[in-house]
Amino acid sequence: MRHVSKIVAVVTGKTVLGAVRYSLYVVLLLVGRVLVPIASLAVVGGIILFLFCLLFLRDRTPLLIGGACLAVGGVALQVVFHAALRAVAPKGVVIVSEV
DSSP: OHHHHHHHHHHHHHHHHHHHHHHHHHHHHHHHHHHHHHHHHHHHHHHHHHHHHHHTOTTOHHHHHHHHHHHHHHHHHHHHHHHHHHHHSOTTOOOOOOO
């Protein structure tokens, strides 16, 4: 009887883990609809701020650094989000990003 209960416990654990993973996948899909456009706007805004300060406001170093950090942070946020989404995606799912 111990062997059967061990098999049942393993199957139950895998099922619960699969359900949690799929739930996280669905939540990330929903969050991505808001997070990706905001991160894209942060990247564009950071690049514009960085280039504007680089060309016209060279004495405003904190703004220059802030624009660069905003752009790099937005890119990093998108990369981490897509990596997390691919990590929890069910097998056989192809994730296509919109352009």
